[in-house]
Amino acid sequence: MKDLVACGSLAFALVLSPLGSTSGQEIQGVCTCHGVPADSCPYVIGGGSEPPYDPYEEYDSEPYAYDPGPEARQHAQWGKEYAAVGRYEDALSEYRQSLALQPQGYVYVDLGNALDVLGRSEEALECYRQAMGFGQTEAWYNAGVVLDRLGRDAEALDHYREAIRLGYGANAWWGLGSSLQDLGRLEEAIEGLRQALVLRPDCWGAYRGLANVCSDLGDRCFESGDWAAAETWYRESILRDPTGHGGFDHSRLGLAYLKEDDIERGARVLARGARSNPSNSTLANNLGLALGQMGEISRAREEFARAQSLEPENTTYQANAAWVANHAYFIAPEAFQSIAPDLLTRVAGYAQALEKATGKGFFVTSGRRDERGQAKAMYDVMKEKSAEELRKGGYTNVEAYEEVLAAFRSGGTEEEAVQAMTRVLEDQKERRGIFLSKHMKDGAVDIRSKGMSPEQKDSLVKTVAQTEGDLRVTRRERTVQTKSGPKTETTWDMIDAEGRVVIQIIDEVSPPHIHLEFQERTQP
Amino acid sequence: MKCRKFSGPFALLALLGASACVSTTVHDHDYLVQNGGWCDACDHGWCDGREFDRLCCYEAWVIEGSPCPEHGE
Numbered sequence: 001m002k003d004l005v006a007c008g009s010l011a012f013a014l015v016l017s018p019l020g021s022t023s024g025q026e027i028q029g030v031c032t033c034h035g036v037p038a039d040s041c042p043y044v045i046g047g048g049s050e051p052p053y054d055p056y057e058e059y060d061s062e063p064y065a066y067d068p069g070p071e072a073r074q075h076a077q078w079g080k081e082y083a084a085v086g087r088y089e090d091a092l093s094e095y096r097q098s099l100a101l102q103p104q105g106y107v108y109v110d111l112g113n114a115l116d117v118l119g120r121s122e123e124a125l126e127c128y129r130q131a132m133g134f135g136q137t138e139a140w141y142n143a144g145v146v147l148d149r150l151g152r153d154a155e156a157l158d159h160y161r162e163a164i165r166l167g168y169g170a171n172a173w174w175g176l177g178s179s180l181q182d183l184g185r186l187e188e189a190i191e192g193l194r195q196a197l198v199l200r201p202d203c204w205g206a207y208r209g210l211a212n213v214c215s216d217l218g219d220r221c222f223e224s225g226d227w228a229a230a231e232t233w234y235r236e237s238i239l240r241d242p243t244g245h246g247g248f249d250h251s252r253l254g255l256a257y258l259k260e261d262d263i264e265r266g267a268r269v270l271a272r273g274a275r276s277n278p279s280n281s282t283l284a285n286n287l288g289l290a291l292g293q294m295g296e297i298s299r300a301r302e303e304f305a306r307a308q309s310l311e312p313e314n315t316t317y318q319a320n321a322a323w324v325a326n327h328a329y330f331i332a333p334e335a336f337q338s339i340a341p342d343l344l345t346r347v348a349g350y351a352q353a354l355e356k357a358t359g360k361g362f363f364v365t366s367g368r369r370d371e372r373g374q375a376k377a378m379y380d381v382m383k384e385k386s387a388e389e390l391r392k393g394g395y396t397n398v399e400a401y402e403e404v405l406a407a408f409r410s411g412g413t414e415e416e417a418v419q420a421m422t423r424v425l426e427d428q429k430e431r432r433g434i435f436l437s438k439h440m441k442d443g444a445v446d447i448r449s450k451g452m453s454p455e456q457k458d459s460l461v462k463t464v465a466q467t468e469g470d471l472r473v474t475r476r477e478r479t480v481q482t483k484s485g486p487k488t489e490t491t492w493d494m495i496d497a498e499g500r501v502v503i504q505i506i507d508e509v510s511p512p513h514i515h516l517e518f519q520e521r522t523q524p
Numbered sequence: 525m526k527c528r529k530f531s532g533p534f535a536l537l538a539l540l541g542a543s544a545c546v547s548t549t550v551h552d553h554d555y556l557v558q559n560g561g562w563c564d565a566c567d568h569g570w571c572d573g574r575e576f577d578r579l580c581c582y583e584a585w586v587i588e589g590s591p592c593p594e595h596g597e
Contacts (some may be wrong), residue, residue, distance in 0.1 A: 201565065235587060
């Protein structure tokens with residue numbers, strides 16, 4: 001998970017200008033949230049409740065609200081002046097002298113603020129508690145800020161709630177939203193941040209907070225595999241904070257598109273993120289993955305090399321860079337597991353020759369499927385089909401298909417249906433020697449065809465024929481009915497000197513992919 | 525004041541969209557111009573020093589770094 005820090009919970013340095021501040025004003029701060037300056041990070045200097053927000057209000061030329069008469073007030077005043085110029089130890093001394101003479105709530109708040117700046121958070125919290133006893137409402141808010149930063153989110157939440165109940169404004173809602181986000185209560189966090197923006201439309205911290213929450217919601221969906229929902233949230237996050245999060249949202253959004261097989265869009269998103277965040281090694285690596293799946297092997301090499309140069313010790317980047325250094329193709333992990341090594345060596349040879357000829361390689365998406373893999377693949381297709389489409393099937397062995405269809409319709413959960421279908425496929429193969437799909441035999445290789453031009457497909461066919469020893473190639477076409485209407489499916493037969501078809505390459509249309517079938521393995 | 529409309533199962537998103545529809549009185553967009561972002565209140569967005577008056581064009585730029593498919597901007 002990324003290291004997102006909500007603005008309401010950030011370390012920040014007070015910037016006081018001019019010297020001192022008007023009592024009760026929120027002080028402008030600089031927070032480090034995503035490396036951008038905050039608009040109005042937290043603190044409130046003691047001595048009053050939050051005034052109505054006026055972004056154009058200027059500092060009073062006489063900013064001191066205290067009557068310097070009594071000695072206690074004089075020490076409090078000096079304390080503020082020391083704090084304003086960063087002499088916090090001296091400020092502590094003055095505040096303590098003031099409190100020794102005459103305990104007052106606003107002085108406890110100022111003492112707490114100075115202690116917190118010096119990193120003495122627990123003592124600061126104790127001062128705020130003292131101030132609460134005097135009815136200082138901002139003490140609740142300031143304590144919330146400190147607790148938030150200490151990661152004590154539940155306590156921070158309680159303090160923000162109390163500050164809001166006492167009439168504190170936008171910043172308390174912002175803090176409340178941030179605490180809820182840290183607690184993982186993202187839906188409620190939206191409400192809190194929204195309320196902050198209602199009270200103060202240019203509360204940019206809350207605006208960024210909403211982007212953070214969107215990003216977290218994207219993470220939640222991403223982790224559960226709900227790619228479409230993840231995409232929606234990451235897009236919302238980027239819209240609100242396009243250069244924020246160090247490219248993390250672009251990286252995850254791009255990956256979500258890759259998961260949904262929208263590889264070209266994923267590559268565009270990743271390239272966009274990489275352009276804005278050139279030092280993000282994850283983006284470079286993920287862009288390499290996308291480009292590799294598009295067959296853009298040379299560009300993938302560049303990105304993996306960049307990822308490795310940014311993070312030389314990362315073993316994943318090392319492995320990816322090493323793979324593309326030696327191969328002109330990408331391969332899905334399942335395919336790598338299921339294709340026989342000698343067959344993979346031949347495929348690698350085709351890819352190298354193709355890259356030499358065209359500058360592009362290819363992506364191997366699948367190989368042989370075992371019975372369960374075939375059952376799952378069929379289940380995923382069948383569940384999307386209408387009753388009429390299911391009846392048609394499309395398999396050559398109609399009887400065998402109908403047996404699997406009956407198992408699909410047998411009811412129960414997905415797992416139960418897949419198990420029933422698996423048993424049917426096992427029975428067909430073991431007892432009757434029936435292989436319903438070409439993919440169930442060792443000799444099937446699928447290559448991604450999206451984005452391949454007709455010329456590239458021809459080059460692939462030519463490359464395979466030449467690599468295998470100048471096989472003779474014949475081409476035939478047939479019309480296939482698809483959801484979007486009739487389409488032409490092309491088959492190339494590669495024939496050896498004895499007139500046998502040894503390899504078939506089929507440009508399949510539903511779903512689109514190039515199917516290589518090595519006949520000496522698939523035909524008994 | 526214009527509010528962004530959302531469809532589909534994203535009830536939360538609709539809630540989120542409403543959040544920025546707060547007021548047309550705030551037009552101090554210094555932050556957005558400097559850091560990038562979209563203002564629902566006035567239907568304007570900024571990113572990389574560019575200004576956009578259509579959400580689709582802004583979205584295409586910030587998410588994919590490409591011209592809007594519909595408007596080419």
